[in-house]
Amino acid sequence: MITIKNLHASINGKEILKGLNLEVKAGEVHAIMGPNGAGKSTLASVLAGRSDYEITEGEVDFDGIDLLEMSPEDRAREGLFLAFQYPVEIPGVSNINFLRTAINEIRAYKGEEPMSAKEFMATVREKSALVELDAKLASRSVNEGFSGGEKKRNEIFQMAMLEPKLAILDETDSGLDIDALRIVAKGVNTLKTDKNATVVITHYQRLLDHIVPDFVHVLYDGKIVKTGPKELALELEEKGYDWIKEEIGQ
Amino acid sequence: MLEGLTPTSILLDEKELSLAKNTLATNQLPTTRMEAWKYTRVAKLGKTNYRSSEETIESLDAYRIAADATTFVFVNGHFSEELSSDEMPEGVSISPLSSCMEGEINSSNLVLEDEIFTALNTAFLTDGVLIDIEAKAIIEKPIQIIHLLKGEAALSNFKTIINAGDFSKAGIIQGFFAEDANKAFANVTSEISVGKNAFLTIDKIQYEAENTSHISTEQVSQEKDSTFTINTITLNGGLVRNNLNIEVIGENCETNLNGTYLLKGKQHVDNHTVVDHTVPNCNSNELYKGVIDDQATAVFNGKVFVRRDAQKINAFQSNGNVLMSDNATVNSKPELEIYADDVKCSHGSTTGQLDEEAVFYLRARGLSEKSARKLMVSAFIGGALDKIENKDVLKYTYKLLKERFAWDFESDFNS
Numbered sequence: 042m043i044t045i046k047n048l049h050a051s052i053n054g055k056e057i058l059k060g061l062n063l064e065v066k067a068g069e070v071h072a073i074m075g076p077n078g079a080g081k082s083t084l085a086s087v088l089a090g091r092s093d094y095e096i097t098e099g100e101v102d103f104d105g106i107d108l109l110e111m112s113p114e115d116r117a118r119e120g121l122f123l124a125f126q127y128p129v130e131i132p133g134v135s136n137i138n139f140l141r142t143a144i145n146e147i148r149a150y151k152g153e154e155p156m157s158a159k160e161f162m163a164t165v166r167e168k169s170a171l172v173e174l175d176a177k178l179a180s181r182s183v184n185e186g187f188s189g190g191e192k193k194r195n196e197i198f199q200m201a202m203l204e205p206k207l208a209i210l211d212e213t214d215s216g217l218d219i220d221a222l223r224i225v226a227k228g229v230n231t232l233k234t235d236k237n238a239t240v241v242i243t244h245y246q247r248l249l250d251h252i253v254p255d256f257v258h259v260l261y262d263g264k265i266v267k268t269g270p271k272e273l274a275l276e277l278e279e280k281g282y283d284w285i286k287e288e289i290g291q
Numbered sequence: 292m293l294e295g296l297t298p299t300s301i302l303l304d305e306k307e308l309s310l311a312k313n314t315l316a317t318n319q320l321p322t323t324r325m326e327a328w329k330y331t332r333v334a335k336l337g338k339t340n341y342r343s344s345e346e347t348i349e350s351l352d353a354y355r356i357a358a359d360a361t362t363f364v365f366v367n368g369h370f371s372e373e374l375s376s377d378e379m380p381e382g383v384s385i386s387p388l389s390s391c392m393e394g395e396i397n398s399s400n401l402v403l404e405d406e407i408f409t410a411l412n413t414a415f416l417t418d419g420v421l422i423d424i425e426a427k428a429i430i431e432k433p434i435q436i437i438h439l440l441k442g443e444a445a446l447s448n449f450k451t452i453i454n455a456g457d458f459s460k461a462g463i464i465q466g467f468f469a470e471d472a473n474k475a476f477a478n479v480t481s482e483i484s485v486g487k488n489a490f491l492t493i494d495k496i497q498y499e500a501e502n503t504s505h506i507s508t509e510q511v512s513q514e515k516d517s518t519f520t521i522n523t524i525t526l527n528g529g530l531v532r533n534n535l536n537i538e539v540i541g542e543n544c545e546t547n548l549n550g551t552y553l554l555k556g557k558q559h560v561d562n563h564t565v566v567d568h569t570v571p572n573c574n575s576n577e578l579y580k581g582v583i584d585d586q587a588t589a590v591f592n593g594k595v596f597v598r599r600d601a602q603k604i605n606a607f608q609s610n611g612n613v614l615m616s617d618n619a620t621v622n623s624k625p626e627l628e629i630y631a632d633d634v635k636c637s638h639g640s641t642t643g644q645l646d647e648e649a650v651f652y653l654r655a656r657g658l659s660e661k662s663a664r665k666l667m668v669s670a671f672i673g674g675a676l677d678k679i680e681n682k683d684v685l686k687y688t689y690k691l692l693k694e695r696f697a698w699d700f701e702s703d704f705n706s
């Protein structure tokens with residue numbers, strides 16, 4: 042579904058991604074772990090199309106299209122979704138209002154009819170129930186005054202509304218208590234099919250008990266330096282990253 | 292600038308006329324060295340040879356803000372009887388100033404000394420409208436005054452007089468437009484008195500052209516227990532200066548001043564407001580919000596006076612601006628002058644860009660950049676537009692926003 046080859050990206054002249062390779066196929070769940078500052082969020086941002094980054098080398102193929110050439114909105118319309126590590130608050134812009142615009146612009150892009158108001162409201166009800174997001178929150182200003190956990194659930198709610206092909210969840214589990222974590226994981230698992238794929242960026246093995254990955258990657262110093270089965274996550278949590286550094290000879 | 296203009300034939304007070312003529316003879320156009328005109332250059336007005344010209348327009352359709360209203364139409368300040376309503380609602384009398392008898396136009400409370408634009412308006416008054424609302428009259432249908440500029444270098448000196456009787460309630464819509472106008476100039480004054488326990492709301496839409504000028508001076512006085520609200524919506528006009536002076540002379544009054552301006556091109560829009568609290572126990576709320584694009588400039592100067600005996604005053608004032616381009620400019624100066632000690636006053640001013648993080652967030656969900664920015668803009672000015680109670684005015688405003696900016700705000704506010 043997505044193939045990232047030798048990706049180099051810098052910000053303000055500082056290279057953050059230093060030749061990253063990753064392939065994710067439909068139906069798979071990948072976990073990316075790595076120390077603070079390794080470049081995990083940078084990877085997510087670069088894929089989503091944040092313009093602050095300069096791509097100096099490499100390519101990203103997303104189901105046959107050159108992802109790096111596209112605007113952020115077209116990437117979303119092609120089915121890429123990023124659950125932000127730090128979702129922004131947008132006072133005055135109602136959550137469901139902007140989602141309706143988003144859905145209809147995505148539909149227009151695909152040459153489809155807009156979603157009827159009735160169908161939209163029914164979908165809002167269904168999907169907000171899925172992530173147990175209070176219907177009142179769903180219609181409030183985007184993330185304004187939301188608790189940390191509510192913001193994360195709102196990200197998954199939006200993901201459920203948009204039904205992306207590839208979802209990248211950047212530390213969606215951080216700061217969640219176990220109940221919230223279960224809810225988020227349930228949301229992600231319910232949306233899972235053999236046609237879509239999920240990349241979860243996390244520091245904690247705990248999440249991976251609930252969203253079981255097919256592969257665990259270690260992102261270190263701008264590169265994927267190790268890939269293993271889900272047990273790798275446990276090992277990383279127990280032993281930290283020093284042994285990886287030794288293994289790769291640093 | 293004045294050559295070729297004919298002195299007014301409206302039956303104004305003689306003393307005022309001579310005061311106005313005297314001001315014109317002894318004053319120059321203001322320069323940016325004067326505090327009140329520091330950010331607004333009007334020199335170009337002096338370089339144009341204006342003329343008074345009678346014009347007609349074919350149809351009012353494009354300018355009708357409210358469909359169901361009592362409408363009076365003026366083109367270049369001249370009354371257009373054919374386009375105006377002939378039925379008068381009960382409880383109010385509306386007449387063009389040109390049809391008023393001697394002594395019918397009550398003495399003005401405009402400042403004419405050293406105020407060249409009010410003096411020009413008085414000495415060369417084209418025409419205007421006198422609206423007398425009877426005491427206790429509740430006027431359900433809005434009264435709509437539509438003013439158009441038309442033709443080359445047309446000058447309109449136009450005046451609105453509103454006397455809202457005690458315990459009356461009315462809504463007045465003012466629309467200022469331009470049709471095939473080039474370098475035209477609307478120099479407008481309003482004299483408004485709000486009687487005891489009266490409710491008066493004015494919705495003023497300014498939508499002239501990028502090369503027209505508009506200077507208006509509104510002088511409002513409020514008697515006790517009255518509520519006065521004015522919403523000023525400025526969406527087009529090359530040079531626009533609104534002087535809004537409100538004198539609260541009775542206790543227990545409420546005053547609401549709201550403004551929304553969206554500017555682009557080389558527009559220059561200056562809102563100068565004064566709220567003068569001379570007596571205790573009153574509230575005033577002022578909210579002006581603007582979005583400035585291209586090389587446009589917005590000026591806001593809001594002054595609130597709280598005089599020594601005016602205790603227990605609540606006065607709030609806020610001006611917010613969003614700059615959409617690197618070449619857009621804002622000069623914002625909210626001011627409080629407080630001489631009483633038991634008051635609650637606050638003022639604030641913010642100027643910034645749209646939150647780019649938020650724009651990216653919305654785009655990452657599939658919204659086009661244009662939709663994302665539009666949504667952010669509508670969220671920003673929504674606070675000021677929400678104050679407009681007249682649904683027709685709001686609807687018409689959305690229509691203009693769509694026409695001028697290709698922004699469809701309506702869907703955002705109706706859901």
Ligand SMILES: Nc1ncnc2c1ncn2[C@@H]1O[C@H](COP(=O)(O)OP(=O)(O)OP(=O)(O)O)[C@@H](O)[C@H]1O
Pocket residue numbers: 052053055057075076077078079080081082083084126
């Ligand atoms: N605007 C910027 N200018 C310079 N360096 C930056 C900028 N933004 C991020 N960085 C740096 O890029 C590096 C990677 O940051 P990134 O957010 O991708 O890390 P991360 O792996 O997601 O870390 P965490 O686990 O803390 O979320 C860090 O060293 C960070 O300081």
Ligand SMILES: [Mg+2]
Pocket residue numbers: 081082083126211212
């Ligand atoms: Mg991160």
